[in-house]
Amino acid sequence: MNLPSPHWAALFAATIASALPMSIPAAPVTQQHYEQLIHQARTGEHDAALGYLRTLDHGAHRSDGQANRLRDHVLIASWAGLDDEVIDLYQRYAQDQHWTPDMLGAAARALRFRHNWSQAEILYARAMQAAPQDPQLRAGHILTQADAGKLAQAMPLARTWLAQSPDAPLPHLVLAYVQSQAGQDYDAWHTLDLAHARWPDDRQIITALINAMQTIGLAAPALALAASHPGLLDATAHRDLELDAVAGSVRLSSLPARSEAERFDIADRALQRYDTLLADWARQLPETQDAMRRARLDRLDALASRQQWRAVAQEYEALAADAAIDSPYVLRLAGSAYLELRQPEHAIPCFEQALTRLTQDDEERMLAELGLFYALVETEDFERAYAVVAEANRRDARLSIAGQPEPQPNARRLDTQLATDMADLYANATDRAVEKLEALLRRAPGNQHLHIALAESHRARMWPRHAERRLKIAEALAPRDIPLMTGQGLTALELREWRQTDMLAAETLRRDPESWPVKRLNRLFDVYRKAELRISGHRGLSNDSPVSGNGDYSVDAVIYTPPIDYDWRAFAGLGRAYGQFEEGNIGYNWQRAGLERRSRDLWLEGEISRNSYGQGHRTGLRLAAAYDLDDHWQLGGEAALLARDTPLRALRNGIRSNGLTLFARWLGSERQQWRMEVGTNRFSDGNQRYRWTLTGQTRLYTRPHVSLDALWALEASRNSQSDTPYYSPRADLDIAPALQISHILYRRYETVWEQVFQAGAGAYVQRDYGTAATGLIGYGQRLRMHDVFEAGLMVTATSRPYDGVRERETRIQFDLNYRF
CATH class of the missing domain: 1.25.40.10 (Tetratricopeptide repeat domain)
Known part of the structure; x- marks a missing residue:
């Protein structure tokens, strides 16, 4: 059941009560003194008259003078808004005193303001029997029916009265009130606007029009109208109207039809207005305390429109420290601010508190649920995030909207469906x-x-x-x-x-x-646009490999300049590799410099190097390229004069090589890819090596923090010479499938810390030496931070044969990438 708004209740109390007649007693105790009391009461000073009238026992005498004093008492108490006193007088003296229509009307009005609408209707009906044409009684009767929710009876009565008396302001006021109670706020505004056009100086109409405009969101023109009639509104109502006007401009700043600069300008002007009001009202404390708190709460919306999220969070915390905040809108706004500040742990309780204060059908509820969903996602709580959007998606896809003949699509439900789908992406x-x-x-x-x-x-x-x-x-x-x-x-x-x-x-x-x-x-x-440093290498921990030797290690560092004309980068680097073999040790040092081109579909890199490995200094050249055909296929290759993948043992014996490699990569998605590579190395001792390699990755299992991949590796080679000082099988085939588990230990925005487990078993086939099993186990960790730092460390242990002799190797591999 609709209750009368304070604005309308106050308006009609003043409108009707001010029009009630007041009798002058025929036989006052002291005529002049009594007349003065009545005159003071008419001007709004009720206390003296009521103080005297309360001393009288209205039931002790039956004279006309005493009856008039009872009437005066009832009406003056009604003027003073003392509804309980009016009701008490009615209950005490209604049986033994004759109550005139205006007295009954005052009692009915008091009952109406105390929401005793059934009794108020009865009294209005009695009063109208005696005075059927009294406009105040007629108005009170219709208003009481509207307050009681009997709009089907009140609306035709109000329209009929307006049709009968179009030249009187009161029927317009009554119809507008009934329309407002029926939720027809725009119709009420239209009725009052027409009345204002006819009676532009009527203060009751102007006050009602201001209230109606404020209700439908036209606070700014309502404020302008109030400014043209100083003193019409009391200080509290004027402050409320000021705040509504500023809040309306804040809402304008969020409309997408405007440009960003216009929206920010509107928000900035709203913030300036809030600052002015708060400074002004701070000098009027304590009567402005409530208005100041509301202004500070409303100001959060302006700060949010201006995207000053830190200021939103700080002001919210200050307000919450002063008193508990119950507004779900403010709580949701604070949650959004914490999300923007990347503090989801603080955002979650804000959204949860907002949801406890919102009904299932409230549109604001879906916004709070979406905010809670994203906060949970950012804290990696995917299970709860799924539950939140699942609950939101249970609502109807279409909504019944007043004024629309058919249900309309629920736009917010599409937002929750989108969030559900994006939850899969985030997970x-x-x-x-x-x-x-x-x-x-x-x-x-x-x-x-x-x-x-x-x-x-x-x-x-x-x-x-x-x-x-x-x-x-x-x-x-x-x-x-x-x-x-x-x-x-x-x-x-x-x-x-x-x-x-x-x-x-x-x-x-x-x-x-x-x-x-x-x-x-x-x-x-x-x-x-930053420079880049890359470092990579390995260290043998327990090796005796004929390929890399014992106590081997390698490190390579290269630094890239910031981009030059977008596509180009210069780079320079150096490195060292070392190994111990039966015939002696070798240290291989290199320095290199070159250019890199990175453009759409094409990557190129060319370098010149200076290489030292105990045989003087030699110059090397390298050119690498890769071309993307589409999102799935990439072709590329590399040609090198004095290739750095030449075995260390070959260099130790003065043998160098040149290399050529071609590859094709197919990328299905982040879960599946294959790479096929063919290459050859021409050694200075006349040996020609050919290589074929096929590697791949297939995702087997995926969860938000864990993934399992199958790693495939198939490598074959053939050498034209096998009697060389370095490992050079006539032909071999290495089949090395493995499983890799990746587990995210910690993730917060751009910081990710993960660990990796690898385990594999395969076979190695070497001509003249048969087939033997191979095995691999490894563990590593990787850390990525702030988009500019990435480092990884991996320890692997392998077991495989070389020329029929099983060798075991343990090595640690590392890499680092830093942009500065």
Whole structure:
């Protein structure tokens, strides 16, 4: 049942009560003094008159004068808003005193304000029997029916009265009130607007119009109307209207139809207005205390529109320290701020508290559920995240909306369905995410957010060209959309479209500098523009291999300059390899420098090197290239004069080699890939070595923090000479399948720490020596931090034969990549 709003209740109390007549007693105790009391009561000073009237026993006498004093008592108490006193007088004297229509009307009004609508209706009916044309009684009767929820009776009575008395203001006020109680706020505003056009100076109409405009969100013009009639509103109502007006401008700042600069300008002006109001009201404490708290709470929305998330969080914490915050909207806003600040642990309780205060049908509930979902994802709690969006998806796909003949699509449900599909992506179930997004997109092909989400899934599957095409389709819907341009920038970065990335990063940063996806794009582009240091190597821990020797180690370090004209980088590096063999030790040192080109589809690298391995200094050359045919196929090769993969034992004996390698790689997705490589080395001793290699990876099991892959390796070689000082089998075949378990120990945004287990068993076949089993076991860890640092360490132990003699090797491998 609808209850009367404070604005309307106060309005009609003042409107009706001020029009009630007041009798002048025929036989006052002291005529002049009594008249003064009544005059004071008419001007609003009720205490003196009521103080005197309360001393009288209205039931002790039956004279007309005493009856008039009872009437005066009832009416003055009604003017003073003392509803309980009016009701008490009625209950005490209604049986033994004659109650006039205006007295009954005052009692009915008091009962109405105490929500005793049934009794109020009875009294209004009695009063109207005696005075059927009294407009105040007629108005009170209709208003009481509206308050009681009897809108089917109140509405035709109000319309009939307005039709009968179109030239009186009161019927317009009554109809507007009934319309407001019926939820027809715009109709109420229209009724009052027409009345204001006819009676522009009527204060009751102006007050009601201001309230109606405030109700429908037209607080700014309502404030302007109030400013043109000073003193019309009391200080509290005026402060509320001021805050509603500023809040309305904040809502305008979030409308997508405006440019980012316009929205930020509106939000900035709203923040300035809040600061002015707070400074002004701080000088009027304590009566402005409630208004100041509301202003500070409302100001959070303006800060959020301006994307000043740290300020939102700080102000929320200050407000929460003063008093508990029950507003689900404010709690959700605080949760969003903590998410933007990458503090999901603080965001989760905010969203959870908001949900406890929201009904199942509240639109705000879905927004809080989505916020909780993303907070849980960022804390790696995928199980709870799935549960949250599953609960949200149980709601109806269509909603019944007042004024619409048929149920309308529930736009928020699409958001939760999208979140459900993205949950698969975040939980590493990329294949399922793509399938579900494609199915959802078939049902809503015009939804740009779905295209952008599918493109993100394609990038996760290592299909940047698929993502590029998908975003090109989305571009036709809203080409200047910030999420679209951000997605295009991230895709261009993966495609090595540096100039396009630069343009998109700069444009999105100019338009929306506080957006986290925009910051992310610019961060990654800044990383691309940094210099780069790469270090890799290994150390034999327990080896006696005829290939690498005993006590072997190698290290290679290279530094790349920042990009030159986007595509080019110069680099320089040095390295050393060492091994111990029966015939002696060898140390191999090299220094190198060159150029690298990275552009769309094409990667090139050429270098010149200086090599020293106990035979003087020799110059080496290397040229490598790779070309991407599409998202799946890549072709490439490498040619080297004085190849660095020449066995150390060959170099120890003064034998060098030149090499040529060609490869083709097929990439199905991040879960499956194969690489076939053929190569040859021409040794200076006349030996010609040919190599064929097939390697692959197939995902067997995937969970958010654990994956299991099958690693395939098949390598064959043939040498034209086998009687060489270095290991050179006439022909061999190495079959080495393995399983690899990757386990994420810790992940928080760009920081990932994982461990890797490897175990494999295979066979090695060597001509003239038969077949023997091989085995491998390994353990390693890898750390990635802040997009600029990555390092890995792996310890492996292998067992395999060389020339029929089983050898065991234990080695540690390491690599480091740092951008600065």
